[in-house]
Amino acid sequence: MIFRLGDFHFPDAPSRLYPDTPGRPWVLEIGFGDGRFWPDYAGTFEAAPNYLGVELSGVSLLKAARRLKAAGLHNAHLTKLPATPLLREAVPEGALSEIVVNFPDPWPKAEHEHHRLLSADFFRLAASRLRPGGAVLLTTDHTDYFEFALAEAERSGVIRAELGQPPAAALHTKYALKWQGLGLEAQHARFVATAQPQALHGALTPYPDTTDPEDARVPHAVLELPADFDFSAFERRAVRLPGAGGASGDTVVLLDAYRSLRREEYTVLAHVVEGELTQEVLINVTQRAGGTTLVRLGKFGGPIITPGVKAAVGAVTDWLVSQGGAVRHLGY
Numbered sequence: 080m081i082f083r084l085g086d087f088h089f090p091d092a093p094s095r096l097y098p099d100t101p102g103r104p105w106v107l108e109i110g111f112g113d114g115r116f117w118p119d120y121a122g123t124f125e126a127a128p129n130y131l132g133v134e135l136s137g138v139s140l141l142k143a144a145r146r147l148k149a150a151g152l153h154n155a156h157l158t159k160l161p162a163t164p165l166l167r168e169a170v171p172e173g174a175l176s177e178i179v180v181n182f183p184d185p186w187p188k189a190e191h192e193h194h195r196l197l198s199a200d201f202f203r204l205a206a207s208r209l210r211p212g213g214a215v216l217l218t219t220d221h222t223d224y225f226e227f228a229l230a231e232a233e234r235s236g237v238i239r240a241e242l243g244q245p246p247a248a249a250l251h252t253k254y255a256l257k258w259q260g261l262g263l264e265a266q267h268a269r270f271v272a273t274a275q276p277q278a279l280h281g282a283l284t285p286y287p288d289t290t291d292p293e294d295a296r297v298p299h300a301v302l303e304l305p306a307d308f309d310f311s312a313f314e315r316r317a318v319r320l321p322g323a324g325g326a327s328g329d330t331v332v333l334l335d336a337y338r339s340l341r342r343e344e345y346t347v348l349a350h351v352v353e354g355e356l357t358q359e360v361l362i363n364v365t366q367r368a369g370g371t372t373l374v375r376l377g378k379f380g381g382p383i384i385t386p387g388v389k390a391a392v393g394a395v396t397d398w399l400v401s402q403g404g405a406v407r408h409l410g411y
């Protein structure tokens with residue numbers, strides 16, 4: 080089954096994600112590509128472990144979904160997200176038996192090294208989400224990346240690397256075959272968690288499944304707008320978000336505004352960047368009976384209510400205030 084970000088709970092639980100097999104080991108695969116690994120690897124277990132695959136590419140997602148379906152693997156979910164926020168927010172502590180990374184993007188240029196997935200921070204997060212004795216399994220053809228991962232694991236202080244042979248399924252993936260074709264050899268390490276550091280979840284909530292328009296968890300504001308208010312004055316604007324310790328790269332960009340054909344409503348399209356998590360969200364500005372205007376996060380796309388998403392609703396509200404609006408109530 081394909082999960083959108085908004086389908087997860089934060090954190091989630093195996094009993095909710097895998098109601099028929101909650102007690103089985105749970106494996107996360109990061110960057111599953113066209114999805115060849117899991118049907119092959121799952122076949123080496125007596126009962127297929129629960130599986131969560133995370134990938135950035137939408138094309139890969141569809142290919143992998145077809146493979147899982149053909150293999151009849153029902154306790155396997157796929158999602159199109161960056162791995163780190165998913166691991167941090169959706170996976171509970173001590174839950175995973177393995178995190179599998181086959182042929183990660185190597186980012187060979189020195190100035191791009193910070194894009195590499197298997198950093199010391201990642202290992203600390205991974206160790207917190209693995210069961211005691213659980214491991215990150217890395218298979219790569221890229222010697223520089225392999226050495227980088229070994230050094231970062233050591234630096235994390237919570238992981239012990241064991242070198243060995245990769246599972247056979249890791250040598251049958253699309254990229255494994257590509258590198259074998261070029262005569263390159265795969266290297267493999269099991270990074271075993273030696274401690275369970277505390278790596279806390281953030282404070283994210285999915286868009287609540289409710290029809291109550293005043294639900295306190297949904298960011299919204301109620302304003303009175305001047306009688307001659309004109310939405311066509313809207314201009315694209317960017318708002319920088321203050322990070323936990325001062326300046327951060329997090330940003331809200333209000334990209335454009337659209338008028339509804341159905342009712343007295345405008346919708347603002349906002350791009351919200353918070354670390355690795357980016358969301359495109361819609362903020363509805365709706366005229367209500369009684370003359371007030373409701374500014375509210377749109378449900379479309381199942382947004383996750385993050386500080387940045389709240390700030391996007393705030394940015395639209397601030398703009399309306401700058402155009403003469405008066406705030407009556409704030410719900411964010």
Ligand SMILES: C[S@@+](CC[C@H](N)C(=O)[O-])C[C@H]1O[C@@H](n2cnc3c(N)ncnc32)[C@H](O)[C@@H]1O
Binds near residue numbers: 110134135182183184
């Ligand atoms: C070189 S490919 C390997 C694919 C597959 N594992 C294989 O062996 O054929 C790396 C994959 O990782 C995915 N990827 C890169 N960074 C990611 C991230 N932060 N989260 C999830 N997937 C990621 C890329 O989209 C790409 O499909």
